[in-house]
Amino acid sequence: MKKIILIIFLTTSFSFAQNKFLNDPLVTEIFTADPSAHIFNGKIYVYPSHDIVVENPPVDDCGGKYAMRDYRVLSMNYIGGPVTIHDVALDLDDVQWAKRQFWAPDAAEKDGKFYLYFPTKDKDDIFKIGAAVSDKPEGPFKAENNPIEGSYSMDPSVFKDDDGSYYMYFGGIWGGQLQRWDEDNQYTPGECGNELQDSGIPDGPAISPRIAKMSNDMISFAEDPKPVRIIDKNGNPILTKDHARRFFEAAWVHKKDGIYYLSYSTGNTHLIVYATSDNPYGPFVYQGIINNPVDGWTNHHSTLKVGDQWYLFYHDTQISGKDHLRNVKFTEMYHNKDGSIQEIFPLKN
Ligand code: FUB
Numbered sequence: 001m002k003k004i005i006l007i008i009f010l011t012t013s014f015s016f017a018q019n020k021f022l023n024d025p026l027v028t029e030i031f032t033a034d035p036s037a038h039i040f041n042g043k044i045y046v047y048p049s050h051d052i053v054v055e056n057p058p059v060d061d062c063g064g065k066y067a068m069r070d071y072r073v074l075s076m077n078y079i080g081g082p083v084t085i086h087d088v089a090l091d092l093d094d095v096q097w098a099k100r101q102f103w104a105p106d107a108a109e110k111d112g113k114f115y116l117y118f119p120t121k122d123k124d125d126i127f128k129i130g131a132a133v134s135d136k137p138e139g140p141f142k143a144e145n146n147p148i149e150g151s152y153s154m155d156p157s158v159f160k161d162d163d164g165s166y167y168m169y170f171g172g173i174w175g176g177q178l179q180r181w182d183e184d185n186q187y188t189p190g191e192c193g194n195e196l197q198d199s200g201i202p203d204g205p206a207i208s209p210r211i212a213k214m215s216n217d218m219i220s221f222a223e224d225p226k227p228v229r230i231i232d233k234n235g236n237p238i239l240t241k242d243h244a245r246r247f248f249e250a251a252w253v254h255k256k257d258g259i260y261y262l263s264y265s266t267g268n269t270h271l272i273v274y275a276t277s278d279n280p281y282g283p284f285v286y287q288g289i290i291n292n293p294v295d296g297w298t299n300h301h302s303t304l305k306v307g308d309q310w311y312l313f314y315h316d317t318q319i320s321g322k323d324h325l326r327n328v329k330f331t332e333m334y335h336n337k338d339g340s341i342q343e344i345f346p347l348k349n
Pocket of ligand 1 (some may be wrong): 006034049066070103104144155172249250298299
């Protein structure tokens with residue numbers, strides 16, 4: 001009798017765990033996170049972080065347990081189709097200036113060449129952003145000898161505007177070190193991130209993500225990085241203490257009907273939210289939530305239009321249950337007629 005009860009209990013718990021998630025992982029063979037999705041050469045390519053098992057991961061707010069060492073690109077011929085896990089696209093050992101931690105990457109295509117943008121710590125343990133080039137979307141990519149001049153912090157994403165201009169958005173606070181850089185791009189050494197280092201002024205404007213236009217060569221900035229202002233509907237800045245709305249990391253921009261949508265993670269409140277503007281430089285007006293908290297601490301995403309349908313690519317920890325061993329997935333995303341985005345609930349009730 002006891003045995004039967006145990007079997008019923010295990011079966012029920014297992015199916016509950018299976019059913020808790022709105023979507024299933026794209027791949028289960030490797031751990032993947034921070035998916036940047038694009039269509040290149042008519043195929044869907046996803047550029048994720050490649051999470052790895054770390055023995056005795058440090059317990060701090062510096063992100064030490066995110067100790068990734070290479071990138072693997074995923075591709076699908078169509079949405080929901082079989083997924084190819086490509087060979088190593090770039091290895092930490094092949095980047096001269098890098099010391100550790102390959103964090104969330106992005107990619108862009110221009111004139112038949114493909115560019116991988118990746119944040120990693122330099123030999124002084126300062127996050128910078130690198131560029132690497134390939135003839136193929138899946139790589140292998142060859143890294144430049146130095147980080148992009150003028151770059152700092154992490155989570156680069158490169159947006160191509162309708163006029164052919166490319167802009168990099170970047171930055172992330174706490175372990176991403178953005179709090180060490182002022183808006184004139186000057187660096188002050190600091191401890192690794194924690195809540196007190198959001199900006200130091202709870203009632204002051206929250207730290208802004210940065211934007212820089214890319215040069216024609218796609219491996220350098222055409223200008224000094226500038227802060228991207230995020231304001232509320234009354235024109236007031238979103239404040240440091242407003243943890244449910246302030247910028248933390250994972251800036252991503254898409255454009256629909258002439259409106260620029262800046263979406264980002266709020267970090268310790270675990271939301272993906274969005275703000276809109278009529279200018280890629282902003283200011284962006286906060287609008288609302290796109291993705292609610294996922295299983296796991298980090299919530300990092302990208303958006304992609306395939307045919308007429310928009311998708312949100314995101315990650316959670318469905319396979320491992322561990323914050324630093326994540327798996328990417330996607331779900332449909334809908335814009336309402338008034339331009340707002342429908343909220344997504346990645347976990348079922
Ligand atoms: O994957 C490492 C870091 O975790 C990313 O750069 C952040 O956005 C967060 O997802």
